[in-house]
Structures are given as C-alpha cells and as structure tokens.
Amino acid sequence: MEYVLKTSILMPTGATAVYDQPLSHLLQLREAKTRSISPENPTGAKGQGGSAPREEGTAAHAARELGTGWKVNPYIHIEPGTTFTLGEIAGSGIINHIWLTPVGTYRDLILRFYWDDETEASVEVPVGDFFASGWGMGNEPRIRSLAVCVNPQSGFNSYWPMPFRRGARITMENRADKKATIYYQIDYSLEAVAENTPYFHAQFRRTNPLPAREVFTIVDGIQGRGNYVGTSLSHGANSPGWWGEGEIKFYLDGDDAYPTICGTGEEDYFCGSYGYGEHTIDGKDVYENFTTPYGGFYHVADYEGAQRRFGQYRWHITDPIRFEKDLRITIQCLGWQSEGRYLPLEDDLASVAYWYQLEPHTPFPKLPDQEALRITD
Numbered sequence: 001m002e003y004v005l006k007t008s009i010l011m012p013t014g015a016t017a018v019y020d021q022p023l024s025h026l027l028q029l030r031e032a033k034t035r036s037i038s039p040e041n042p043t044g045a046k047g048q049g050g051s052a053p054r055e056e057g058t059a060a061h062a063a064r065e066l067g068t069g070w071k072v073n074p075y076i077h078i079e080p081g082t083t084f085t086l087g088e089i090a091g092s093g094i095i096n097h098i099w100l101t102p103v104g105t106y107r108d109l110i111l112r113f114y115w116d117d118e119t120e121a122s123v124e125v126p127v128g129d130f131f132a133s134g135w136g137m138g139n140e141p142r143i144r145s146l147a148v149c150v151n152p153q154s155g156f157n158s159y160w161p162m163p164f165r166r167g168a169r170i171t172m173e174n175r176a177d178k179k180a181t182i183y184y185q186i187d188y189s190l191e192a193v194a195e196n197t198p199y200f201h202a203q204f205r206r207t208n209p210l211p212a213r214e215v216f217t218i219v220d221g222i223q224g225r226g227n228y229v230g231t232s233l234s235h236g237a238n239s240p241g242w243w244g245e246g247e248i249k250f251y252l253d254g255d256d257a258y259p260t261i262c263g264t265g266e267e268d269y270f271c272g273s274y275g276y277g278e279h280t281i282d283g284k285d286v287y288e289n290f291t292t293p294y295g296g297f298y299h300v301a302d303y304e305g306a307q308r309r310f311g312q313y314r315w316h317i318t319d320p321i322r323f324e325k326d327l328r329i330t331i332q333c334l335g336w337q338s339e340g341r342y343l344p345l346e347d348d349l350a351s352v353a354y355w356y357q358l359e360p361h362t363p364f365p366k367l368p369d370q371e372a373l374r375i376t377d
Contacts, residue, residue: 032191037087038184039076044089075183078109078174086170087186095162097187101154102127104180106136107373110173115199116166120363125204126373127172129352131156132296132313134234136375139309141298144291147230147315147354160229160354162200163193175370198226198356203364206373208348209238210333218248219353220328221365226357228321230314233270233331236348237308242275243345244310246332253325261321266331270312271295294318305377307348315354329353 039058041049050069054060057072078084102109106128113123123130132148133140133156143150149157162168168188174180203219210216218231228250237243244266249259263269267276276297277288285308287299294317300309321327331351337343367373 030189030191032093032189034187034189035089035093036188037089037186039073040071042087044087044186044188075181078104078172078180078182080174080177080179083171083173084182086172086182086184087168088170089164089168089188089190091167091190092165092193093163093168093188093190094193095164095168095186095188096159098156098158098184099187100127100131100156100182100184102137102156102180102182104137104174104178104182105176105374106133107375108174108176108370109180109182110175110367112171112173113162113200113202114169114171115162115164115359116168118359120361122199122359122361123202124364124367125202125352127156129204129232129234129350130202131158132232132311132352134232134311134350135300135303135309139300139303141289141296141311142291143296143313144293145296145313145315146293146317148313160200163197164199165193196358198358199361200354200356201361202352202354204350204352204367205365206348206350206368208236208350208372209346210349212346213344215246215330215332216349216351218329218331218351219355220330221362222323222327222355222357223325223362224357224360225324226322226327226355227316228323228327228329228353228355229316230354231269231329232311232313232352232354233266234348234350235266235310235312237310237345238306238347239335239345241335241343242278243308243333243335243347244275245334245336245342248329248331250321251326251328251330252321252323253327255328266312267297269331270297270314272297272312327355 035044037044052073054063054067054072058075063070063072107126109127111125111127111130112121115122140154147160246266248263248269250261251259279286289298295314298311303309333345333347335343335345
C-alpha cells in the first residue's frame with residue numbers, strides 16, 4: 001500500500017509547484033466519481049439519496065409529519081438467521097471509508113467482503129472485532145488511529161482503502177435469534193485501479209481456552225504476494241497474574257521451524273511496554289490505556305467477571321510485512337511463575353489479521369459456531 005503525497009500544480013505562469021505534505025492529495029483533480037451507499041441510498045445511485053417514500057422507510061413513524069427526504073430510512077433491520085447485502089457496487093473503484101453502528105450481539109453479526117466475482121469472501125470477521133472492538137456492545141474502546149477509529153458510543157470507522165476492479169459486495173449475516181438494527185455508510189470512488197494493485201483481506205480466529213503449551217495462530221495459509229498491514233487481538237486472561245509475555249512470530253516465504261521476524265513480547269508488539277503500566281489499586285488491576293495512529297491497548301475495567309479482558313491493535317502502515325509466496329503468524333501466551341520462570345497460559349484469544357494481496361486468495365477456515373464465538377460471563 002503506497003501513499004502518494006506529492007502533488008504537482010500548474011501555476012498561471014506555466015511553472016509547476018510541488019507540494020509535499022499530508023493533505024496535498026486534496027489538491028489533485030482525479031478522474032473519479034464519489035459515491036456513497038447507506039440505507040438512504042442503498043444502491044449509491046447519483047441523485048437518489050433520501051428518496052425513499054415515507055411509508056416504506058424504517059423511520060416512517062418519526063417522519064410521518066415531514067415526508068420523503070426527512071430521514072425516512074436511516075437504518076436497516078436484519079432478521080434472525082438471514083444475510084443482508086449492505087452494498088453492491090459495479091465497476092472499478094476504491095472503498096475509502098466505512099462508518100457503521102450495529103445494535104445487536106457483535107459476535108453474532110458477521111461482516112463479509114467480496115471483490116470482483118469471487119465466491120469466497122476476502123473479509124470474514126464479526127463486526128466488533130473488525131473494528132478492533134472485540135469485547136461486545138457497551139465495552140467499545142475509544143480508538144484514534146489512522147486505519148480504524150471508534151468514537152462514542154459505538155461509532156465504528158474503517159479507513160483501510162479497499163480497491164476492486166469489476167465490483168464489490170459487502171454483506172452482514174445475523175446469526176442471532178433476534179433482529180439486529182444497523183446504521184451504516186460506505187463511501188467509495190468509481191475510478192480506474194492499476195492492474196498490480198492488491199486487494200484488502202481480513203480474517204478472524206478465536207481459541208478459548210488455548211490448550212496448554214500451544215501457540216495461538218493469528219493466520220496461516222496465506223499464499224501469494226502481498227503486504228501484511230495489521231493485527232487486532234482481544235485477550236481474555238483466564239487466570240491471575242501478568243498475561244502478555246508471549247512472542248509474536250512471522251513465518252515468511254518458506255520459513256519452517258523458525259521465523260524471519262520474532263518479537264520480544266505481546267505488549268512490545270502492540271507498541272507498549274512493561275505490562276502497560278500494570279499495578280493494583282484497592283485490590284484491582286489497573287492499566288494505562290492508550291491509542292495512537294499505529295498501536296493501542298485498552299482494559300475492560302468495568303467487567304466484574306472472573307476473566308480479565310483486554311484489547312490491542314497494531315497497524316503496519318509505515319512498516320508493512322512484505323511477503324512474496326506465503327505467510328503464517330503465531331503468538332505465544334505466557335505469564336510468570338516462581339523463580340523467574342515463564343508460565344504457559346490457557347487464555348481466551350481472538351484475533352483479526354489484516355493484509356493486502358494479489359488474488360486469488362486461499363479460502364479461509366470455517367468460522368467457529370456461535371457457541372464458540374460468543375463472549376460469556
């Protein structure tokens with residue numbers, strides 16, 4: 001993924017001025033058409049936003065005295081056991097931003113993205129986890145990063161650029177036994193996409209509990225050429241004591257027993273250190289939450305159950321992990337025991353891996369069933 005920051009502008013005299021600063025792309029005039037899909041314009045068609053007849057809108061009652069054009073259809077419902085197409089786009093372009101607010105059980109709502117004519121999704125992730133918010137409704141963090149922002153209360157925003165050449169389709173499956181309500185907007189541009197541009201992918205995995213002395217696999221089976229660009233990890237500590245000593249390992253392009261890239265600890269990889277400032281106040285564990293453009297950590301401090309719950313993200317925006325043939329990523333789960341010895345832990349780990357690659361991609365492993373996905377008290 002490359003960001004072009006230099007813009008050439010023709011001056012009145014015929015001279016060319018070159019601006020080199022983060023917003024300089026705003027000075028470019030491009031052969032692109034801006035479009036947006038939302039419940040108020042489900043096809044993204046030009047000149048059709050807010051045109052739903054009042055009697056057909058989800059908010060028909062609220063708009064009964066105002067009529068068409070007055071917030072008649074700002075959200076959609078997804079019935080239990082059904083899949084809803086949030087957006088379908090024909091042609092070539094780039095999804096530049098997604099805003100979404102779901103009302104329901106996040107692990108029961110599965111986002112899937114399909115590029116061009118593929119039948120195997122390139123993104124398949126529960127909705128909260130996709131936005132680095134894996135601990136459910138009411139436990140959303142505040143994230144201020146370049147790729148993902150989570151704003152009060154559950155304002156989920158993705159800024160990952162997502163190119164496509166022949167079309168794109170985004171769906172959400174509701175696996176719950178009750179109706180879900182979704183507010184959303186998909187902002188995109190219709191424009192030519194270069195032939196060698198890779199496609200966006202994201203894959204979810206969860207193991208609870210992690211078997212003793214086993215490593216957690218964040219992703220494997222990636223084949224082809226691409227850039228690995230991010231990891232989010234929801235970590236539920238099932239036992240007392242420090243939980244984040246394990247190393248992350250990137251096995252690149254045929255690596256076997258040992259990886260090319262080996263981290264030094266879980267909190268180190270997610271851009272923190274020394275247990276995120278872990279200390280105890282009135283018998284309770286306290287940590288220092290942080291959110292930065294490239295990495296962050298949060299503690300679900302208000303949860304009173306036996307499991308302690310944490311979220312972490314790391315975006316490889318300035319340091320993408322480039323692979324030519326294949327990629328596998330694992331992380332250990334370690335704490336401490338007596339005499340300065342590591343202690344393998346049996347914790348609850350749920351990850352999302354984010355990457356770009358040329359298609360075709362290897363089909364993803366089947367998602368766990370809902371019993372294995374859900375967060376329980």
